[in-house]
Amino acid sequence: MSCETVVIGLNWVGDNVLAIPTYKALQHRFRSEGGIAVAAPANVAALLDASGLFKQVIPWNGSTRKRIAALRAAGSFKRAVILPNSFRAAMVTFAARIEERWGYPTDLRRILLTHPIARPETRGHQLDDYTPLLAALNAPRVVDDTPSIKLPPAIREYGKRRLLEIGMHLDRPILAIHAGGLYGRAKHWGDARYIDTIKMLRLEGFDVVLLTSPGEREQAERIATTCNGVPIVGHDGDVLQLAAALSQCAALITNDSGPLHVAAALAVPSVSIFGPTDPDRTVIAGATHVLRSTLACQPCYQRECPLRHHRCMSDVSVDDVFTAAVSLVSGFVPEVSAHPIEVPIIGA
Structure with missing residues (x-):
């Protein structure tokens, strides 16, 4: 039909x-x-x-x-x-x-x-x-229904294999980081802060993977190079592959961005840095640990900071983000496959 x-x-x-x-x-x-x-x-x-x-x-x-x-x-x-x-x-x-x-x-x-x-x-x-x-349309939404995506087992297995291929260890927490956001630079926390966060996470023994998109690829590559090589996922624009990899991560660190909402739908915990946008408008209660400063100019919803100081994002410290992320993965238990699954080539 x-x-x-x-x-x-x-x-x-x-x-x-x-x-x-x-x-x-x-x-x-x-x-x-x-x-x-x-x-x-x-x-x-x-x-x-x-x-x-x-x-x-x-x-x-x-x-x-x-x-x-x-x-x-x-x-x-x-x-x-x-x-x-x-x-x-x-x-x-x-x-x-x-x-x-x-x-x-x-x-x-x-x-x-x-x-x-x-x-x-x-x-x-x-x-x-x-x-x-x-x-x-006589199609009322279920009260308190929140976005959720249950990826098919084969797609989740693809995510595991992809992470293994790029050098990740599935027996320890993997932290995903998305530093971009195509809406505008005002939503970005800043490459230097993400670089410092990655270095601190690695010193503590965590694996780190960068999530990106074709429009953010150069930014991700700069961060990866400065950190002496960090694997990158998503630069080819395949959102399903990005979601598959993210589903196997212990947590995500990001700005207000698409991957933040994908993580929430996959029940992957996250730390999110908000500045020019309002988390009360988009964040699902309990889905992410929001970090933000408190300024009179927030939220402005501008693509570039009109006051040129960008304090709504820069006032959030690296230590605060690092501490919040580590607390999220303290009870991490790796997912174990019940049996081997033949993994299809996504997009074939």
Whole structure:
């Protein structure tokens, strides 16, 4: 049975992870119609596919024309639920001739929607961003439902093998570090601080792996070189491979970033440094140890510090981050495979 509903997914990794409860509510609502499909950027699509929530996953990138073609080729959908607020997201579904188009009438796109739903006047936690849209579709989100991803055993085994290949030891805690964040430098804690943290962790006997993406590769390579070589995962842009490796780590240290939310969904503890953004907006309670300073200018949500001092991030000390990370892994117990699993090549 083919599905009649396609959800237009979000562009950023973290936003898609935080939308998992919304996806689950829509899947439950339309289960009698074959479930739901999702269209999302190719680097995120593999992770969404591994979640097992969707009847069909449509990976797309590139121009509006290519996205329209991908949507048409995927099937004849009766209904589109549009999560992004952009004009283009609605235009794609309109041009693909999808009969029902549900979404918020933002970015001058009301004329493209058959079912424009009033957006919340105030913004609370990001988990609640789509509550009015879900209510209009009679698809309420389960109260207190939080994002979770259970990777298939073969994918978790791939993560173990990948870490072994790059020199990690699975019988000791592995600390993952993500120093980047594509939104802007204001969210970065700073390469020098991460370098000092890595050196301290290594002196204590911990293995460290750097997580990155194609847009952050140069930054990760600079940090790795300065630290006399730190293995890097994720530079090829495969978010599923990054998640597979992260699932085998004892903890993550990062800024407000996509990997932070992936770690939360995988139940991997983390230390997160927040400055220009508000953890109350995106952090799942109990999922991460938040470190932040307290300044009158926070949160500013700017890509660069408008005051040029960046104290909201630089005031968080290396010692504080190191201490928080070590406390998270004090009771680490390595995962043991019940039996060998033949590991597929991801993306083949």
